[in-house]
Each structure stands twice: as C-alpha cells, then as structure tokens.
Amino acid sequence: MTDKDITAIVQRWAAGDASALDQLMPLVYNDLRRLAHSRLRNEGSNCTLQATALVHEVFLRLAGQREPDMQNRGQFFHLAAALMRRILIDHAKRRKALKRGGGMENLELDEALASTPEKLEEWLAVDEALERFAAIDPFRARVVELRYFAGFSVDEVAELMGISATTARRDWAVARCWLQRRLEDSRRGSANLEPGQ
Amino acid sequence: MDPQTWNLVSEILAEALEVEIPDERESLLSSRCAGNPALRAEVDALLASYPRGESLEDTALAASPWLLSAGAMLGPYRITSQIGSGGMGVVYRAERADGQFERSVAIKVIGEILMSGDAVRRFRAERTILASLRHPNITELLDAGVTSTGMPYLVMELVEGAPITEYRETHHPNLRQLLALFREVCLAVQYAHQHLVIHRDLKPSNILVNSEGVPKLLDFGVARLLDSSSDAGVTKDFRRFTPNFASPEQLRGETLSTSSDIYSLGVVLYCLLSGGRPYDLTEYSFADAIRYVSEEESPPLRCKARPEVAAELEDDLELIVRKAMARTPSGRYASARELAADLDNFLNGRPVTAHAESKGYLVRKFVTRNAHASAAVLCAAVLLVAGIAAVLHQNHIANIERQKAEQRFEQVRRLANSILFEFQQDLANLAGATEIRRKMIARATTHLEALSRQASDITFRRELAAAYSRLGDVQGGENWSLGDRKGAMASLEKSRGILNGILAEQPWDKAAALSLAAVTGRMATIAHFGGWTEEATRWNAERERVVLELYKRFPDDEGSMESMANVWFMRANGRQKLEDQAACLQNALDLFERLLRSRPGVRARMHDVAVTSKALAAAVLGLRDYSRARAHAERAVDLDRMVIERDPLDARARLDYAYSLSTLASIESDTGNLPRGRDLFRQSVEIRRALWTTEPRNARIRIAYVSGLFQLADCLKRANLKAEARPLLMEALAILQEHKMREPQARRLHQEIREMLAAR
Numbered sequence: 001m002t003d004k005d006i007t008a009i010v011q012r013w014a015a016g017d018a019s020a021l022d023q024l025m026p027l028v029y030n031d032l033r034r035l036a037h038s039r040l041r042n043e044g045s046n047c048t049l050q051a052t053a054l055v056h057e058v059f060l061r062l063a064g065q066r067e068p069d070m071q072n073r074g075q076f077f078h079l080a081a082a083l084m085r086r087i088l089i090d091h092a093k094r095r096k097a098l099k100r101g102g103g104m105e106n107l108e109l110d111e112a113l114a115s116t117p118e119k120l121e122e123w124l125a126v127d128e129a130l131e132r133f134a135a136i137d138p139f140r141a142r143v144v145e146l147r148y149f150a151g152f153s154v155d156e157v158a159e160l161m162g163i164s165a166t167t168a169r170r171d172w173a174v175a176r177c178w179l180q181r182r183l184e185d186s187r188r189g190s191a192n193l194e195p196g197q
Numbered sequence: 198m199d200p201q202t203w204n205l206v207s208e209i210l211a212e213a214l215e216v217e218i219p220d221e222r223e224s225l226l227s228s229r230c231a232g233n234p235a236l237r238a239e240v241d242a243l244l245a246s247y248p249r250g251e252s253l254e255d256t257a258l259a260a261s262p263w264l265l266s267a268g269a270m271l272g273p274y275r276i277t278s279q280i281g282s283g284g285m286g287v288v289y290r291a292e293r294a295d296g297q298f299e300r301s302v303a304i305k306v307i308g309e310i311l312m313s314g315d316a317v318r319r320f321r322a323e324r325t326i327l328a329s330l331r332h333p334n335i336t337e338l339l340d341a342g343v344t345s346t347g348m349p350y351l352v353m354e355l356v357e358g359a360p361i362t363e364y365r366e367t368h369h370p371n372l373r374q375l376l377a378l379f380r381e382v383c384l385a386v387q388y389a390h391q392h393l394v395i396h397r398d399l400k401p402s403n404i405l406v407n408s409e410g411v412p413k414l415l416d417f418g419v420a421r422l423l424d425s426s427s428d429a430g431v432t433k434d435f436r437r438f439t440p441n442f443a444s445p446e447q448l449r450g451e452t453l454s455t456s457s458d459i460y461s462l463g464v465v466l467y468c469l470l471s472g473g474r475p476y477d478l479t480e481y482s483f484a485d486a487i488r489y490v491s492e493e494e495s496p497p498l499r500c501k502a503r504p505e506v507a508a509e510l511e512d513d514l515e516l517i518v519r520k521a522m523a524r525t526p527s528g529r530y531a532s533a534r535e536l537a538a539d540l541d542n543f544l545n546g547r548p549v550t551a552h553a554e555s556k557g558y559l560v561r562k563f564v565t566r567n568a569h570a571s572a573a574v575l576c577a578a579v580l581l582v583a584g585i586a587a588v589l590h591q592n593h594i595a596n597i598e599r600q601k602a603e604q605r606f607e608q609v610r611r612l613a614n615s616i617l618f619e620f621q622q623d624l625a626n627l628a629g630a631t632e633i634r635r636k637m638i639a640r641a642t643t644h645l646e647a648l649s650r651q652a653s654d655i656t657f658r659r660e661l662a663a664a665y666s667r668l669g670d671v672q673g674g675e676n677w678s679l680g681d682r683k684g685a686m687a688s689l690e691k692s693r694g695i696l697n698g699i700l701a702e703q704p705w706d707k708a709a710a711l712s713l714a715a716v717t718g719r720m721a722t723i724a725h726f727g728g729w730t731e732e733a734t735r736w737n738a739e740r741e742r743v744v745l746e747l748y749k750r751f752p753d754d755e756g757s758m759e760s761m762a763n764v765w766f767m768r769a770n771g772r773q774k775l776e777d778q779a780a781c782l783q784n785a786l787d788l789f790e791r792l793l794r795s796r797p798g799v800r801a802r803m804h805d806v807a808v809t810s811k812a813l814a815a816a817v818l819g820l821r822d823y824s825r826a827r828a829h830a831e832r833a834v835d836l837d838r839m840v841i842e843r844d845p846l847d848a849r850a851r852l853d854y855a856y857s858l859s860t861l862a863s864i865e866s867d868t869g870n871l872p873r874g875r876d877l878f879r880q881s882v883e884i885r886r887a888l889w890t891t892e893p894r895n896a897r898i899r900i901a902y903v904s905g906l907f908q909l910a911d912c913l914k915r916a917n918l919k920a921e922a923r924p925l926l927m928e929a930l931a932i933l934q935e936h937k938m939r940e941p942q943a944r945r946l947h948q949e950i951r952e953m954l955a956a957r
Contacts, residue, residue: 030321053846136203170211173247177210178203180246 006073014070021063024076032058032080035151058083074160078142081150085127088149092123129182133175140175147172198239209240214247270294271350272342274304290355302339305419306350327417330392334385335414356413358405362468368410375469376540382412383462383537389417390455390533397453399461400442401468440478445490445524456526459533463521470514475522491524513549520550655702658695659709665692666716682727689723692716707751714743714760721767728941737767755792759805762788766809775819782813786829800840807836807853811860823868830861848888852901855884859908871916878909899936900943903929907950914953926950 006027013020036054061083070076126148134141139161146152146160158168198206209229216222230237269276275294279287280303291304324341331337340352359367361382365375382404389396396403396417403415440448444460447453467475476493478486517539523529530536535550542549669688672681696713699706717740724733741764747754748761765785769778786809793802814829837854844850858881866874885902892898906929910922932938933947 136198136200137207140207170214173214174207174211177214177243177247178207181243184246 006076007071010070010073010076018063021059025059028076028080029055031077035080036084054084054087057087061087074162077150077152077160078146081146081152085145085149088123089127092121125183125186126179129179129186132182133178137175137178140171143168143171144175144179206236206239206243209236210243213240213244271304271306271344272340272352274302274340274352276304277301291352301355303353303355304350305353305416306344326392327394327419330389330394330417332385332388334381334412335389335417338417351419353415356405356407356415358407358413360401361404361406361412361465362401364406365469365472373544376544378406378410378412379466379469380537380540382414382465383533383540385412385414386458386462387533387537389414390458395453395455396458396461397447398439398442399458399465400439401465404465440486441474441476444526445487446526448487448490454526455532456529459521459526459529459536460523462533462536463518463529466521467518470518513543517543517549655699658699659712662692662695662699662709662712662716665689665695666712666719669716669719682723685723686720689716689720693720705750707747707754707756710743710747711756711760714740714747714763717743718760718763718767725770726940737771740764740767755795758788758792762792762805762809766812769812769816775816779813779816779820782809782816785809786813800843803836803840804850804853807833807840807857810836811857814860814864818864818867823864826864827861827868830857830864833857834861848892848898851884851888852898855881855888855901855905858884859905862908862912866912866915871912875909875912875916878905878912881905882909896938896940899932900938900940900946903932903938903943904946907946907953910950910953923954926954930954 006024009020009024009027013024032055036058058080062080070079130141130144130148133144143157143161146157147154152160154168154172155165157172158165161168163171209226212229213222213226216225226237226240230240271291273293274291276289276291278290280290287306289304289306290301292301321341324338327338328341336356337354338351339354341350342352343349358364361378364370364378370378386396386399394417396414398416398419399414405413405415407413442461442464444453444457447457447460464475476489478489517536520528520539521530521536530539530550539549541547665688669685669692672685672688693713693716696709696716699709700713703709717736721733721736721740724730724736744757744760744764747757751757762785765781765788769781769785772778772781786806789802789805789809793799793806796802810829810833814826814833817829818826834854834857837850837857840850841847841854858877862874862877862881864874865871865877882902882905885898885905888898889895889902906925910925910929913919913922913925929946930950933943933950938947
C-alpha cells in the first residue's frame, strides 16, 4: 500500500465517507503504534500496552471528527499528532485533577498511562509553551508537535511538512532553543511565586 | 516577542547553530547583530538554552551500526560470534539468552536498510508468511525483528554445510547422486511455490549441503521480505540478488513469478553439471547485463560436461538446462516439480519433456528403451504422444493465467491474514476495541469468501478453517459481546465444513480433529446461550464423538486432554442432578489442573481451572458441601487475581474476577457470613460497572452488570437492608428495559427483580 493509496482513502474520509476510516485503520495502525511507542519509550515498563491504548484513543477521536479538513496522508498524520498531543494533555490534566479529588473519566487510558507521573508536568509545561510559540511561529510549532508529541523522527517530520531533512533538523533545533528558554523562565517564575514551598 | 522580531532572531539563530567552532560563531553573530545589542542578547540567550547531549535519534547513526560484538543482545538472542558478512549486512551465530531453547541460531542483520512505519508493517506481515514455511530442506525462519535503530534482522535455523557447488568438488557425487540431490532442491522450491513464496535469489551459496548430504535452502523469500521495505516495490540493486543467477525479467526489474526461480535453478544445474558458469555478469553494467541475458546464447553445456555422460544423454541434460533457463517464462518448465520430473525421466531413460516439440526424438527415445518393441506398439506410441503434446500446450496457457491469479491470491491472503491474526491479537483483550474489531473482521471476511472459492491445498484449507473460526469468535462467540450469534454460527459452520472435508481425506489428522472439536464446541455454546436447545444438543453430540475418538488415540496429548476436559465440562451442563454435575466437573477440573501443572502461569490454563472451579463450587454449594465449595471458589478468586495483577487492562480477566468474587460471595452469605458476602458482592459490582462504562455496547458486560446488581440487592435484603437494595433493583430494571434485553438470562433476571420488588 503506497502513500498515494492512503491519500486517496483520506480524501474519501474527508468527503464524508465514514467507511474510509475503517480501511485506513489497518494501514496506519502500526505507524501510529510505533509513534506512540517511541513517544512513551522511556516512561515506565508497560510501554506496549500504553502505546496500544493511546492509539485506540486516537482512533476513537478520529472517528468522532466531523468533516475532517484534509487532502492527503501528511495532513492525516498532522491530525493524528494533534490528537495525540490532546490526549496526553487531557490525561495529564485529569491526573492533576485526581490529585485534587476529581473523578476519572477514561479508565482504560488513565490506567495505561499511570506509570508516567513524572512526565505529566513536562507535558503540561511544553504544551503551554508550545501554545505561545505557535502564536509567533506556527510552522515550527507544528514541527515540535509532530516531533515531541507524536514521536515522528526528524526525517519523517521533513516528509510530512514537505521540507528538506536539513531544514527540519534546523527548525527543530531553533524551536528547542525557544522552548527551552521559555520553560526555564517559567520554572524560575513559578519558584518565585511560591516562596513558601 | 512579536513574529517579525522572532523571524529575524530565528534566522540568525539557525545560522549560528550550524556553526560549531566558537570563533566562527562569534564572528557570524557580531556581523549579523552589528549595532543591535538587544538582538545579540536575545540570540545569545537562546543559544545558551540549546539543550546539550543530543538524543540518539538526532545524531547520525554510527558508521557501521550493524556490527555487533559478542555478548550483544538482539531481542532474546545473545550474539556469540560472527559467521560472515556481505554487502547487505552481517551474519552472526547467537543463542537464546532466556534459556527457553538451547539451540544456536543464525542471525542476519541487514545494515543497509533502515525501516520505519509502513516498511516495518509490511516486514512483519511478510515474516508471518515465511515463518509458516516448514520443509525439511528449507531453513526455518524462527523470528525476525527490527533493532531499536531500525535495522531489520532475521533469526534462522543454523545450518552447518557447504554450498552445493563446493559439495560437488569435495564429495565427488556421481551423476545420479548429483541429480538426485538437485531433485530434492527442486521439490523444496516447489513446496515454497505452492505456499506462494518465491525465493528470488537462488544460487549455490544459498543451497547448502550438510554433513549428511541433505540440501538446505537458505533465505527463502528474504529478498522479498527486504524489498517490502522499499516503497519502490522492485529493486534494481545488484546487492539484493546475484545477477549471475537472476532471470532476465528480474534483471529488468519486472514483477516476478515463480518462473524466475525456475530460471535460477537452471543456472545452478548448469553449474553443477559443468563445474563452471554459463556466464559471468559480475563486472557488467546493468544495461549490459540485461542485454546479455536477453540476447546472447550461453555456451553449450557439452563443452564442459562431465566425461562420464555419454553424448546422447548429454543432449537431454542440455535440453533440460536450456528449458529451465529459457529467456521468457513461457518457455520454461511451468513448475519446479516439472523440472524435477524431467530429471526423473532422464534418470529412468524416459523421454524428457524438454524435447516435447520433436516427435522424432520421442520415437528414438522409445526405441532405445524398448529395443524389441513391435511396429504396432511404435505406431500407438506416436499417436499417444501427439495427444500428450496437445494437452501440454493447454496446460501451458493455463499456467500463465495461474501465475497472474497466484499473485493476486497472495496479496489478498496476506492482507486477510494480517487483519485476522496480527491486529486481532493486539486488540482482543482490550476494553473499547469491540467495535473496531467487528469492522475489521467484516472486511477480512469478504476477502476470505473470495479466497475460499479458489483454495484447494490442505494447508490453505486449514488456514481458512482457522480464519472462519476466528471470525465466528469475534462475531459473537468469544464473549458474546457483539451478540451476532447467527453470523457467528454461519462462520463456524463454514469452518466445520472445511475441517470435515479435510478429515474425510485424512481421517486421523490430529490438528484438524482438534480444530473440529473446538469449532463444534463453540457452536454448542453459542446455541446454548441463544436458547436453541436442539442445535446445542446436536453440536455437543458431534463434538463428543470427535473428542472421545481423539482422546482414545492420544490420551497424553495436551490438545486432546483439553478437549476431553471441555467435554466433561459441557456434560455437566446437561446433567439434571447436582451430584452428577459435580462429578463431571470434578473430572474436568482434574484434567485442567493437570494441564496447568504442565504449563504453570499460562493464562488460558489458569482461566480454565478458575472457570471450572467456579462451576464446581456452585454445584457443591447446592449440595450444601460448604467447605468444598469455599475451597473451589477461593481457588478461582486467587487464579483470576493473579491474571489481573499481570495484566490490569484485560477486560475479560476483570470480568472473570468479578464472577469469581460473586461465587465466593454467595457461599459466604449462604453460610451466614453476610457482611463478608456483601463486601465481596460490592467489589464485584464495582468492577462490572467500570467495565460497562468503558464498553457500553457490550451486551455480555451489560447483563453481567445487571445480574451483579441483582445479586448484591438480594444479599442486602437478606441482611435486612431492604432500603439499600431497592435503588439497585430499580437501576437494574431500568437498564433491562432501556436496552430491550431479550436473552433468556435477561428475561429470568427481569422476572426475579420484579418479584423481589413486589415482595418488599
């Protein structure tokens, strides 16, 4: 199955043919799982299970998309990456809410991701910083989303964004400088705000 | 920072990051930021934030990442030494490090390909098919994977032997022995072709002969496996195959059929007979190589042939080699078996089909063989031969069509298998996946339907039967979650038909009998839960018949023990008296415990023991044998808890655990220990509720939840806590009504809940 075929199916899906998603799933399932896997690789023992749960969640959310706006395989993976980011952040927020006594909504996923508490703060912080970065540099912010939240390699990001690998590598490096600085600033800021801790 | 400023800052930053040498970076920055200290400060601050210690994926891979030293690990294998290396990678000797198997294996790490995404998926699908090749003359592919850096590796049976041409030099087999050896090679190739796998790189170094003189083919389908990683589809890379043994169509980069392997076999045969090579393209450019094999005649075999071969026979051998090496597939033998058969003909002095076009030759051959034959016989022979030639011609046309069909068949088969087996295993036990599974399965069925009309060989029929049974399980069997019992029955019926067909041809095929037992058992279960009593009885009877025969023949076989245990279990369902039920269940439990002891910790075995213990507990509870009931129930709870601790996300295990808790709870409350009973029931209901929330459309979980509510309410009522029981009953009733649940079990619950509400 080539990228062209995937693109054709994506177009049918975007045109409102819900059954196209069924055909798409087996074709992209392992790709997404690999991404989820690489995303979660260093975070706890039950990585395969986590990755599977994460991909299922992505598919459930894909199935819930009304009139997805996309024309090709690249855009499909952009959407999948955005969803993956959303899922991780939602999860992190739920965990924080839970610490404060809130309820659990998504048992399966939360249990799967349960072994990654130390990453939650980082996800939330990067998400927040990325939001700001997107306001001044939406293109490079997309690179970060694909790379950091979806786990694509630099070369894959290049392919999905339609840029050269060199450019992608440079964009990723530049974006990391900006984000790193932002994260350091906010860490210092929050330390100042909470003198009692 | 506003976007315009960032635009400028990021541009300078990007340039500065490219320059590693501090002095050069400094001069770049001072020239780009000249007269703008604020800009300079900003860029400096960002540069200072650049994270040091790049992660592995950002740095280029090491120069030869596939070079592993002794002791390095690949999956469960530990490298012990390097066996050899080639253009594509390195072959290592390795052994399993987890102590599961003692034997050494060969691991080939392909260093020139980095796989990701689609490529890995195709690689896995391909691997599954190759791993199913089982033939004494084909080295087994034991495992395959992709290293963390994306390099594919193949784990293979380790063969100690010499290339077939070397064997010829060192062992000096006579012509008959040599041809017999080559015949075995042809038949192994034929086996793989029947399984729709093409070798694509047959050459002497891939045909080893071991110390016992048995040929072993290496790397079957590996070229294809690796090609599956390139999107181009067909590779024109000399390193992926050996031009000296490649067919003209392979050199031209066309789509290959089994006929390409026949060509390569022809070249190998040429080498074996002559001791030399028909041509050497190693130094040729691609274009020249293609031109050569497409246009030049290879030198006649006889110049180099062995002295012992008489001139007349030499003609025959040369014709056989030439036919195998015909430039176009249509001129070659239609199969490796035909090539082998023609070598047989040669060895037995019969006419070789390579001569088929020449009637004169056939007559000559006939005369040499039957020196005393009468003229009449001779005439009859000529007529007969004319008829055979006509049939051969038709076969030839059919073969071309078949090749096309086989290619399509292979694609569809691979897709269907990967959908049915590969993905399903990942999805099967995860909550929330039911809907996705049903859709995937429905698609795979369509393809299977098409394939079932073409299938003929036993292996494929077995595969098809397994696929239909899997389909039936998902449609409504495994945990009845989809409730499509009619669809499930239809699929299982198909599987049953295929298996009965196999057994009609091979009456004591253990694997087929075991599958048939499983399938008819599943049908009986579904019929039972669907309330189709007659059908349930019929399928149970058929199953018993199959299993009793099987158990009689193979009493110590794990498969037949398991089937027998299942029969005891089902028999218990049919018994009216509790004593009889308990006796049947005890028999089943004994067998299941024995199976669990032989493989402790295996999930399915633990499950069998737990379920049977639970049923037995319920039966002896009815006989008021409380201590025995409690012992069995506790065994079930313990086993189910162990499963969950290992795999907390497994929805089915959680449901099982909930059932076990309820069984123990009933025993506790029946023996007057109401508080403990209530606690256990409550735990059970909580699990069921959680499961129902994640899978609201799962009918089995829904009814489990309703029934859990009812049990808890019943226990509360007995503890004189009617006020607490009432809301539970109301909730149960509401669910039954809202979902219009009609199963026998649902109706019974409905009735009992109404009665309990009325009796307050």
